[in-house]
Amino acid sequence: MTYPFVSLCISFCLGIFVAETFRLSFFLLFSWAFLFLLLSILFINKSLTFKIFILAAVFFLGAAILRNAQTLPSSHMAKRIPFKSDSVFLIGVIESDPMDQKRNTSFILRAEKIKENGVWKTTCGKVLVKVFAKGDFSYGDRFFFIGKVYRPFSFSKDFDYRKYLAHQGIYSILSLKKGSSLKRLSQNAGNPLKAFSFRIKHKIRNVIVENLSPFCAGVLNAFILGDRQDLPRYIMNVMVNLGVVHIIAISGFNVGIVAFILLLVLKMMRIPRRPRYLLAIFLLILHCLLTGANAPVVRATIMAIILLMGFVLEREVHVYNSLALAALIILVLNPCQLFGISFQLSFLSVVFIVIFTPKIESLFPKTLKAVPWIRFFILTFSVSLAAWAGLLPLIAYYFKIITPIAVLANMFVVPLATMIIIAGLSLASLGILVPHLAPILGASNEFLILLFFKINYLLVQIPGAYFKLPQIPFAVVLLYYGLGLAGFFMVSLFAKRRSYR
Amino acid sequence: MLSLTKEERLTLVCLGAVLLLGILANYLLKVNPASKKFFNSASDEVPRHLKVDVNKATYDELLSIPYIGEKIAESILKLREEKWRFTDLSDIRYIKGVGKFKFSIIEKYLTIGP
Numbered sequence: 001m002t003y004p005f006v007s008l009c010i011s012f013c014l015g016i017f018v019a020e021t022f023r024l025s026f027f028l029l030f031s032w033a034f035l036f037l038l039l040s041i042l043f044i045n046k047s048l049t050f051k052i053f054i055l056a057a058v059f060f061l062g063a064a065i066l067r068n069a070q071t072l073p074s075s076h077m078a079k080r081i082p083f084k085s086d087s088v089f090l091i092g093v094i095e096s097d098p099m100d101q102k103r104n105t106s107f108i109l110r111a112e113k114i115k116e117n118g119v120w121k122t123t124c125g126k127v128l129v130k131v132f133a134k135g136d137f138s139y140g141d142r143f144f145f146i147g148k149v150y151r152p153f154s155f156s157k158d159f160d161y162r163k164y165l166a167h168q169g170i171y172s173i174l175s176l177k178k179g180s181s182l183k184r185l186s187q188n189a190g191n192p193l194k195a196f197s198f199r200i201k202h203k204i205r206n207v208i209v210e211n212l213s214p215f216c217a218g219v220l221n222a223f224i225l226g227d228r229q230d231l232p233r234y235i236m237n238v239m240v241n242l243g244v245v246h247i248i249a250i251s252g253f254n255v256g257i258v259a260f261i262l263l264l265v266l267k268m269m270r271i272p273r274r275p276r277y278l279l280a281i282f283l284l285i286l287h288c289l290l291t292g293a294n295a296p297v298v299r300a301t302i303m304a305i306i307l308l309m310g311f312v313l314e315r316e317v318h319v320y321n322s323l324a325l326a327a328l329i330i331l332v333l334n335p336c337q338l339f340g341i342s343f344q345l346s347f348l349s350v351v352f353i354v355i356f357t358p359k360i361e362s363l364f365p366k367t368l369k370a371v372p373w374i375r376f377f378i379l380t381f382s383v384s385l386a387a388w389a390g391l392l393p394l395i396a397y398y399f400k401i402i403t404p405i406a407v408l409a410n411m412f413v414v415p416l417a418t419m420i421i422i423a424g425l426s427l428a429s430l431g432i433l434v435p436h437l438a439p440i441l442g443a444s445n446e447f448l449i450l451l452f453f454k455i456n457y458l459l460v461q462i463p464g465a466y467f468k469l470p471q472i473p474f475a476v477v478l479l480y481y482g483l484g485l486a487g488f489f490m491v492s493l494f495a496k497r498r499s500y501r
Numbered sequence: 502m503l504s505l506t507k508e509e510r511l512t513l514v515c516l517g518a519v520l521l522l523g524i525l526a527n528y529l530l531k532v533n534p535a536s537k538k539f540f541n542s543a544s545d546e547v548p549r550h551l552k553v554d555v556n557k558a559t560y561d562e563l564l565s566i567p568y569i570g571e572k573i574a575e576s577i578l579k580l581r582e583e584k585w586r587f588t589d590l591s592d593i594r595y596i597k598g599v600g601k602f603k604f605s606i607i608e609k610y611l612t613i614g615p
Contacts, residue, residue, distance in 0.1 A: 004505055008513075026528055030521070037517050044510050054510070057517055068524045073531040332520070 005324035011055045012328060015062025016335045026067040033060035066335040077111045077125040077149070078171035084150040089115035090174065091144050092127065093189045097198050098137040101229055105131045109143070109174065126169050128152075131176045139198045140190030146181040147174050158400075158471075167336040168295070197289035201225060204290075207431035208424075211442030216449045222248050223417070224424040226291040238456050240399060241466045243388065243406025247417045252346045255300035257421045258287050259308070277312045281305050295334075296342045302326045303350075319354050323347065341398050345391055352390025355488070357382045377411075384410040393480040396469055405465035412455055420448045554614035555593070556586045566610040568603045587613055 019029065036057035043049040072078055081088065091113040098107040107129055114123045129145070131137070149172050152162045165171070176182060188195065205225060209217045218230030228236075231248065239245040246253055262283050266276045281304075288301040303326040310317035327347055330337055337343045360382040361369075369375045384407045396402055403409075423445045431438035459465065505513065529536040553562050555577070563574035576596045581587060590611055594604045 004509070030525060030528075033517075033521055037514060037521060040510075040517075041514050044507065044514070047504075050510060054513060054517075061517060061521060064521070065524055068528045068531075071528060071531050074534060 003318060003320045003324065005321045005328060007055060008058050009324035009327050009331075011058045012062035012331060013338055015059040015064075016066045016331065016338050018059075019063035019066040020339065024063065024067070026064060026071065029060050029064040029067055033057055033064050036060060062331070062335065065332060069335050072171070073124060075121070075123050076171070077114070077123050077127055078151075080114055080116065080121075080123055081149045081172060082151065084148070086148055087146055088149045088174070089144070089146055090127070090149070091120075091142065091185065094129075094137055094139055094141045094143065095126065095190065097139055097201065099227070099229055103132060105135065105137060107137060108170065109145075112142075125171065127172045127174050128165065128170050129174045129176065131180075131182070133176065133178045133180065135182065136184075138187070140188050140195050141184055142186040142189045144181075144183045144185055145174060145176060147176040149174050163339075167340055169334075169336075194289055194293070197286065201290050203432055204428040207428060207435075207438055211427065211431065211438045212446055212449075216446050219248075219449050219453075220420070220424045220427075220445060223254070223420055224291075224428060226297065235453070238453075238460050241401065241403065242409045242413070242456055242460050243395065243401075243403030243466070244409050244413045244456070246345070246349075247413060252296070252300035252303065252350065253414075253417075254421060255284070255287070255297060255304055257418055258425070259284055259304045261422060261425060274312055277308045281308050281312075284308075295337060295340065296346065299326070299330050299337070299343065299346060302329055320351075323350060323354075341394075344394060348390050348394065349387045353383055353386045356386035356389065360385055380411045380414070381407070384408075384414070393472075393477040397472055397474065397477050400469045400471060401466055402469060403466045405459055405462060409456070409459050412459070413452065416448065416452050416455065420445070420452060423448055552610060552612040555590065555611045556581065556614055558611075566607060568606050573598055589613075 018024075036053050040050050040053035040057055043053060090109075090111060092109040092111040094107050095110045096108040098105050109127045109129045111123045111125055111127050113120050115121075127149070129147075137143075151171065152165045152173055154161045154163075165173075205221060205227070208220050212220060214230070215232070218232065219235070221227040222231045228248070236245065236248070239248055259280060262280045263276065266279055271279065284301050284304055288297050291297045303323065306322045306326050306329075307317055307319075310322065330343070357379075361378060364378050369378060387410070388403075388406050392402065423441065427438060427441040427445055430441060553566060558577075560574055560578060563569050563577055564571070569577075573596060576598070577593060580592065580596065584592070587593075590608050590613060591604075593599055593607065593611070594601075599607065
């Protein structure tokens with residue numbers, strides 16, 4: 001069994017990392033990638049030499065792709081207004097689902113034209129628009145604005161907001177105070193499929209808001225639609241302290257449950273194997289659009305599609321290979337994602353779950369595993385412990401917290417969260433099709449969400465549930481993973497030798 | 502870890518080459534706006550020798566242009582007779598059956614000679 005994509009992915013990631021650390025020119029990186037690709041063609045028949053050259057080519061390719069992604073065209077908004085500018089005349093199309101917050105409405109605008117010295121000039125790039133006035137905004141609307149444009153600035157020592165937005169391709173913010181000029185020029189200038197998905201999303205949101213209390217509606221919106229604007233801040237803090245915040249952020253966990261439910265329902269409908277997987281892939285893409293196609297959902301959807309395609313093609317699915325391929329695709333599309341916390345957390349958690357769950361499980365005696373409910377308990381514990389151990393240094397580095405309670409919390413919270421997502425999706429789908437059923441489903445959702453938070457509050461009060469830490473150096477994180485990897489290989493080697501004897 | 506057959510190696514190298522070429526083109530388009538001309542000419546612009554002088558074109562020559570059928574070719578010739586010669590290609594836009602989209606294609610194949 002071989003995992004070609006794993007080594008290619010590691011090499012590609014290293015290339016991106018090096019390009020971010022050292023400011024090397026695009027042409028230098030491109031030339032090295034070209035040279036090594038040429039050498040790999042010349043030595044295509046020599047296995048070892050080819051491996052070395054192709055890995056080097058992929059390394060420099062990753063670096064060149066990052067440098068290319070960081071290079072902005074001369075017409076880009078960030079080049080036209082590098083720092084700050086008053087009263088900018090701008091035309092653009094709304095590219096995201098507008099988010100209504102207490103004081104403002106925000107959305108991402110795809111800039112098209114900007115007025116410079118009285119002349120309209122073509123421009124490009126994404127702009128984060130913050131409107132501090134009432135207005136009716138929808139995805140796909142083409143708007144004319146007069147407002148202040150400025151470069152994002154970091155308002156906290158611990159969080160680089162400018163870098164965070166830059167990784168999403170946003171380099172400018174347009175602020176529109178009360179009384180600013182804005183005018184809708186046209187509608188439906190966006191992707192029709194995305195517009196359709198947002199319409200369904202709004203319908204689902206209405207069903208949820210109409211049938212649940214404001215608190216539960218805010219939680220369920222975060223669970224199944226990824227809208228976190230109505231989620232109280234203290235709830236987020238409780239979940240961070242428990243180490244279960246991944247549940248509330250729509251991510252691989254949610255997409256996995258949605259895929260599981262879809263496959264189950266399609267199986268119940270007696271749809272044959274291959275069409276069932278193809279239909280599930282289509283519905284997952286629709287779900288991805290429905291949740292606004294943000295980076296974590298796109299990532300999880302790509303991972304799920306690659307795994308499902310293995311079943312469609314009736315090929316043996318290798319999790320490591322599929323994961324590495326998904327990571328490669330995501331990073332080729334946007335190499336900046338490698339530096340995103342969610343990318344690192346989601347891939348590392350899956351890798352650690354896949355590697356360590358069977359090893360932890362094997363530590364329990366076989367007699368215990370013979371009892372079904374104990375086996376389920378052992379499996380949940382093993383998954384939870386593997387994910388916790390894998391993410392421990394990263395969470396300590398980024399969030400300055402260690403959450404020993406997370407192992408226990410995940411065992412209770414994950415099954416309950418699964419039930420909430422199932423109930424929430426039932427409310428969303430049946431609430432639209434059969435509105436009379438919505439109040440009943442709403443009541444069950446309400447009960448499950450309240451139970452979920454009661455358990456969370458109980459767990460977070462246990463002494464020693466979490467410890468706040470000072471900032472740890474990144475070298476400690478690298479040391480942890482280095483030692484972990486070395487330990488894993490040594491144990492595997494030892495086990496292999498013992499089995500030969 | 503990276504055991505590949507010869508076919509797989511070839512596929513990998515080809516993919517790498519295509520990707521490398523793609524990012525080079527993308528980078529050039531960003532940093533050097535002049536290169537846009539090259540890429541546009543490769544995809545959009547019709548080579549000069551394939552263009553037809555609208556003031557000298559015969560009925561058959563007009564028919565060889567995409568989106569020009571018998572009716573539009575006849576209308577162009579009729580308009581040319583009326584106007585004696587075209588001074589602006591946008592006059593063709595007013596012929597019945599030539600919409601905005603059709604005109605955007607047709608005008609690429611036409612030129613106004615001296």
